[in-house]
Amino acid sequence: MARLTKETLKKILTDKIALSNPEFRLQKEKAGIRWTGNVISATFKGKRDHQRQDMIWDALIDEFGEDATRLVGLVLAYTPDEWNLGAESNHAKAKKAA
Amino acid sequence: MAKMGENDYRIGAKERMEEAYILLRQSRFGGAIYITGRATEGILRAVIWKSDPEYRTGRKSLETGHDLRRLLDVVGRLGIMAPNRLKDQIAGDVQHVARLWFNDMRFLPESRIRREWLALREISGKRPLKLATGEYYDACSAILKKCEVLWPG
Numbered sequence: 001m002a003r004l005t006k007e008t009l010k011k012i013l014t015d016k017i018a019l020s021n022p023e024f025r026l027q028k029e030k031a032g033i034r035w036t037g038n039v040i041s042a043t044f045k046g047k048r049d050h051q052r053q054d055m056i057w058d059a060l061i062d063e064f065g066e067d068a069t070r071l072v073g074l075v076l077a078y079t080p081d082e083w084n085l086g087a088e089s090n091h092a093k094a095k096k097a098a
Numbered sequence: 099m100a101k102m103g104e105n106d107y108r109i110g111a112k113e114r115m116e117e118a119y120i121l122l123r124q125s126r127f128g129g130a131i132y133i134t135g136r137a138t139e140g141i142l143r144a145v146i147w148k149s150d151p152e153y154r155t156g157r158k159s160l161e162t163g164h165d166l167r168r169l170l171d172v173v174g175r176l177g178i179m180a181p182n183r184l185k186d187q188i189a190g191d192v193q194h195v196a197r198l199w200f201n202d203m204r205f206l207p208e209s210r211i212r213r214e215w216l217a218l219r220e221i222s223g224k225r226p227l228k229l230a231t232g233e234y235y236d237a238c239s240a241i242l243k244k245c246e247v248l249w250p251g
Contacts, residue, residue, distance in 0.1 A: 036112065038246075049239035050232050053119050074116035076243050083247065 004064075004071045009035050013075075016059035019043045023083075029073060036073035040083045052077035103154065104147040108249070111140030115242055118235065127231045128208030134238040135166075135199030138192070141245045142169040148248065149176040166196035188244050191237040198234055 010024050019041040026037035044052050056075055060068040114137035121130035143160070146169070152158040162168035170192045174185050198220055203211060215221045221230045 030109075048232070049236045049243075050119070050122060053239075054123075057119070057123065069120065074112045074119075076239075076246060078243060082243065 004035065006035065009072065012063050013039060013056065013059055016062060017043065017055050026075075034071060034073040036075060038076045038078060038083075040078045040080055042080055044077045045079045045081075047077075049077070101156065102143075102147075104144050107140045107144035107147055108246075111137045111144060111242060112246075114140060115239065118238075122231060122235055125228065126208075127227050128206070128211050131199070131211055131231055131234060132203040132206075134235050135195060135203065138166060138195050138199070138238045138241050139164055139169065141242045142166065142173055142192075145245050145248060146172055146176065149173075164201035166192055166199065170196075188241050191240045194237040195234065195241070 006024075006026050009026065010022070013019060013024075014022050019039070020043045022039055022041040022043075024037065024039050026035050026039075028034070029036055039056075044055075047055070056077060057068065060072055064071055114133050118130045118134040118137060121127075121133065146160070147153050150158065153160070160169075160172065162172060170185075170189060173188075197218065198215065206214075212221065212227055215227070215230060221227050
């Protein structure tokens with residue numbers, strides 16, 4: 001089974017989905033084998049969540065075949081607007097704590 | 099079994115969601131529907147455990163069972179989502195999922211789940227199970243994503 005670096009995964013998803021200005025928040029699972037996390041891009045705007053997962057997994061399966069699910073776990077796909085709601089939440093918490 | 103914590107619920111919910119998508123992609127709708135609902139329960143429990151230390155320490159226990167609407171009520175009372183209306187935003191999706199999911203689905207064949215959804219008028223001749231399951235998955239995913247942003251990083 002191929003090893004997969006974070007940079008390679010970012011490049012595969014960016015190129016194969018043709019992501020516009022993507023931002024990645026990826027980390028290895030505790031067991032240290034699979035990458036999971038979030039990808040934020042305006043390219044996902046207007047797409048339903050299962051369609052976004054189709055885009056991600058079509059890209060990964062095209063690249064890795066059956067190994068895809070052994071190399072990558074759940075990657076949630078956000079638009080910048082959706083992601084910023086979380087930023088507001090974290091900002092509010094930080095303000096409250098200060 | 100060891101006591102469950104915030105991380106167990108959160109990571110478990112994400113793993114269930116990932117597995118649900120694999121089943122959905124293969125048109126295994128019975129399993130996808132059951133597991134997606136379980137992921138929703140898991141992430142709501144993770145939010146509660148994260149937000150109220152009394153659950154973490156065992157001083158409080160959840161009296162909600164597996165009722166997603168009651169879990170949402172607990173989340174609402176915690177106030178964690180108040181600042182940015184996130185609680186209001188997940189409420190509609192939780193209602194969508196809670197109407198269609200129940201704990202005993204874990205025992206049921208897809209044909210029985212199909213009959214239940216037919217009785218609820220969630221599916222019909224013009225609205226196939228594939229379409230309804232896709233929308234149900236989207237609602238669960240929206241809940242997971244909106245809760246997930248509470249964990250920065």
